[in-house]
Amino acid sequence: MLPLTDTFQRKFYYLRLSITDVCNFRCTYCLPDGYRPNKDRDSFLSVDEIARVAQAFGQLGTTKIRLTGGEPSMRRDFSDIIAAIHQQPAIKQIAMTTNGYRLAKEAANWRAAGLSAVNVSLDSLDARQFHQITGQNKFTEVMAGIDASLEAGFPVVKINVVLMKHLTQQLPEFLDWIKHRPLQLRFIELMETGEGNDYFAKHHLSGEHLRRQLVDQGWQLVARAPDAGPAQLFSHPDYQGQIGLIMPYDKDFCDSCNRLRVSAIGKLHLCLFGEQGIDLRDLLHADDQQPLLQARIQSSLANKKQTHFLHQGMTGMARNLSYIGG
Structure with missing residues (x-):
């Protein structure tokens, strides 16, 4: 296909x-006031509905699915979700993005269910600052989860x-940390959202500043795989x-877009910063x-814009990054 x-x-591979917009962390750049349930919102997709989404995209050429949230492991049926997607032969890689609080306990179980890659959010190597950023005193647990994932x-x-x-x-502390560990450290530019304008103005730093530093220190750009994410990946002998840079404000960022989103x-959602979204749920019942379902997905791509328009301050429907998985 x-x-x-x-x-x-x-x-788009x-x-x-x-699979949820619920999160138990209160990160300053995403949910500073904590998760606020929307009583008018529809229920989250069931395992069967998720399996049908995976089947449809797999038959349309998708090879990689990343499970996101909120915090995806807040779902009690998370292992069942992984296993259901793993049954789709076209899907070669199942990844997750997590805050890491359950990894130490569950990494091996999720790996056995079919999970093939893990991204852990970790915004500081200082336990006190980690607590300030996330609102949770879970630094030790997250670090143990990273070790458990490698094991x-x-x-x-x-x-x-x-x-x-x-x-x-x-930066020097982060570089020392990955010198002898097979970790891929990905720096992601802070993105402006509808609820985070003031925070963005105060804290945003261009990834170009870091890219110049890395090149000066001998880091070299690595070729990008077709189903890879948006990171510019660098290695050093x-x-x-490795180090990845994700720079949505880079002028050519959208040229290599290869990903779609389902909430x-x-x-x-054709773009993280698009509007409203195209409903698929009425076609997920059987x-x-x-x-x-596949025809609706395919025809929707005619409406995908060339760029996200972030440079013009247009944040679309993204009130915060937990809403459709960042």
Whole structure:
């Protein structure tokens, strides 16, 4: 099956699938006031509905699905979700993005269920600052979870760090940490959202500043795989770990877009910063709706825009990054 292709000839191998918008952390750049339930919101997709989403995208050329939230492991049926997607032969990689609080206990179980890659959010190597950023005193548990992920056999564990001004002082510490560990440290530019304008103005730091530092220190750009995420990946002969830069404000960022998003209530989002979303849920009730489901997904790509327009301050429907999985 040929991959999904939009009108700009971008091919889409990668689906980011949110399974909940609930999160137990209160990160300052995402949910500073904590999770606020929406009583009017539809229920989250069931395991069967998630399996039908995976089947449809798999038959349309998708090879990688990343499970996101909120915090995806807040779902009690998380292992069942992994196993259901793992049954789809077209899906070669199942990844998750997590705050890491359950990893120490569950990494091996999730690996056995079919999970193949883990991204852990970790915005500081200082326990006190970690607590300030996340609102949770869970630094020790998250670090233990990272170790447990390596022990469980995940070939590379990725560490997501939101790039903010204060991190420039901590870069040497992060580099020392990955020197002898097979970790991929990914610095992600802080993105402006509807509820985070003031925070963005105060803390945003361009990834270009960090890219110049890395190149000056001998880090070299690595070739990008077709189903890889948006990171520019760098390696160094003296380091076992790697560094990735995700820079949505880079002028060419959207040229290599290869991912679509489905929210936890079954809406297809063509862009993290798009509007509203296209409802798929009415076609997720039975297996015999697959042809209609795939046709709706395919036809929706005609509406995907060339860029996200973040440079113009347009944040779309993204009130915060937990809403459709960041």
